[in-house]
Amino acid sequence: MWIFLPGGSFVSVVEKASDVARDTLTVRARAASDLSELRAFLPSMPPIERGGGTDYAVRVVVPRAEFAAALGRMAGAIKYANFKDRVAETRGTGRARVLNTVWTIIRRLQA
Structure with a gap:
């Protein structure tokens, strides 16, 4: 799931093979700062792991039920009418431009 x-x-x-028996999920990101935002919704999140031989630079493994509860807290935190505008205000226009590119590509699915 991309979020x-x-x-x-x-x-x-994702649920990796190692997550199955533990009922955990692996949450990966390109930048540690992205996982840092997740910590606001998942305070019990363990320390961020770096590297690991995959294309994602950082990751954490979290209990599935705790992540599910964090999703609810994320939904409660939405207080804006336009996501890309909010990102431009809080994270800068550079990140907003990247997200606009993603939005433009995904918009093609409407056709």
């Missing part, structure tokens, strides 16, 4: 958090951070959430 853009309310403040504009991007994470990818």
Whole structure:
């Protein structure tokens, strides 16, 4: 699952083989700052792991139920009418331009 958090951070959430028995999820990001925003919604989040031989620079492994509750808190944090405008205000126009590119590409699915 790809998720853009309310403040504009991007994470990818998957269930790796090692997550199955533990009922955990692996949350990956391109930048540690993106996982830092997640910590606001998931205070029990463990320290961020770096590297690991995959294309995502950072990751954490979290209990599935705690992540599910964090999603609810994320929904409660939405207080804006336009996501890209909010990101420009809080994270800068550079990140907003990247998100606009993603938005433009995904918009093609409407056709």
